[in-house]
Amino acid sequence: MLDTVREIETPEGISLRLRAAGALPRAQAWMLDALLRMGVFMLAMIPLGLLGVGGNGLAMLLLFALMWAYSVACEVWLDGQTLGKRALGLRVVNADGTPVTWVPSVVRNLLRVVDVLPGVYGVGLVCTLIDPHARRLGDIVAGTMVVHAVELPAGTQVPTVAAIPPPVVLAADEQAALVEFAERSGQLTLQRQEELANLLLPLTGRRDTAAVSQLIAHANWLLGRA
Template sequence: MLDTVREIHTPEGVALRLPAAGPVPRAFAWLIDLSIRFALVLVASMFLGFLGRVGIGVYLVFLFLVVWAYPVAFEAMWDGQTPGKRAMRLRVLAADGAPIGWMAAFVRNLMRTVDMLPFGYAFGLSSSLIDPWGRRLGDIVARTMVVHAPRVREAAGAHVNAIHAPPVPLLPGEQAAVIAFAERAGTLTPQRQQELAGIAEPLTGAQGDAGVVRLFGVANWLTGRRA
């Protein structure tokens, strides 16, 4: 299945384009995580084997944590990414584009027991090939999806130093939206920055890079920076 883009409209009217990941990059991410878990279990067995029955008990607990807690904890605490997903630049998000929570991470990984049936992830692969956004059964039940994570880019220095007073008074919600843009800009692509800044054209009077710079300047002015 080719990777596809899912477009989600937020309550604010902003269209989020989420590039859904197909089964191939997800399989490579899974293999990386499997290798890491196998290495952890192998090292633990070497050391715990010297502790006799106590070591066996500790090993079984450790094995359970590596098999089940590893993906849940990483996805819930590490921005929706396991080490394998981060290596493949993938991320798990909620179906509405929000960050994944503990419950969703637990459900989607618990459902792997069904996705693996009858063997070789047959159900999961079939589901990902049929679903428009490549979701396996666990993602459908947990209302999550795996997307390609964009490269993190730092905001340009000109954006940080620009200061522009807003031409009109802004409501509290509008002020919060402008400041939120400046805080998140470092994680957005230049195209995404320009897209969001275009929404604020009535405020900035500019589009493209100039609109981004002016919007940063308004955010700096709102947070108390002055020339």
Template sequence: MAAALDNIFGYQTPEGIELRHAVSGPLARGLAWLVDLAIKLTAYLIIGFVLAWAGGVGVGLILIFIFLVEWFYPVFFEKIKGATPGKKIFGLLVIHDDGTPLSWNSAVIRNLLRTIDFLPLFNITGLITMLCNNRFKRLGDFAAGTVVVYGNQATRRPKIADASPQPPPQPLTLEEQRCILDFCERTDRLSLDRRHELARLVPSLANSSEPERKLLAYGNWLMHGGKRA
């Protein structure tokens, strides 16, 4: 039961850093949808007023405009910006299940299925689907492998003291990478003796004259995605 109520979405970056987001529920997404709807209706009214003089041709152009906006407004903004203007206002972000930015394919798939989510009226199917899973996913999210989260609540990456990035002498597991980054994040809260003591627990640094500096260098290397600065 506890797992079903857990709405925290966590994933690991390639550097071994765990980021966590709060998953967006139906209320915030519903309000974002209303904002997007208001934006689109305003655009329709403006275009309708401008093209009203063109008669039948104008009506045709208006219908084409409405079609393009309805289908490509969410796809464009979610791919380019990570969220529609309505979602941006409420701090929401659409990402893949592995935390990566939305791709064109996923943006198209999740929005193509909006038609099914909307049935029979006012997104009833989508709402029921969202309430039946702890990530509040609608059918489009399941098909595209996406999730809507609060984009401004991710855990910040640790700030590491200045040290030239240096790769560790051997490959590290994700757990080892996390331990190094945790140490680097806490250096300013530890005494010098304690920092040296902890750094020397790493076998390859046991006899080093600067174990702490070495560990900070490894941490910066990880933070740069495994590259030298």
């Protein structure tokens, strides 16, 4: 299954391009997670094996946690990434591009028992080959998808223009917001760019397209560009 791109427009008018992960990178991430869980369990069995019946009970609890709780906890607490997915640069998100939450994560992982049928993820593989966004059955039901999560350094996508220093000293969060606006400007409609830029009239002293250009110039200065 080749990786595909899903384009989503947010209520703010931002166009998000999510590159869905195909079956091969997902299988590789699953194998890494499986090896990690197996290693943790085998190491834990060394001391637990010395505890007799009580140790066996604890071992069963640990096995349950590794099989079922591991993926859900990682996806919710580690920004949609198990350790295997992080190593492969993958992330689980909701179908609209928002971070995955508890209920969708639980659903997609519970339905893994269906995706694995009749063996070696037969159902899941067929679903990823048929679905336009390479989703297995669990993702389709939960409303989630696995995407490539390549992170670009902050400011990489800011258009390069002549830098102009801001007329006032900006706090760190204000600088970050200004750079983020400039970085996403190419994904916004012109009307939305102007609407947001006009909110900063006290900073730019300009309106509409001139205000947008001024903010992008300020962002270039904050990024240390000449």
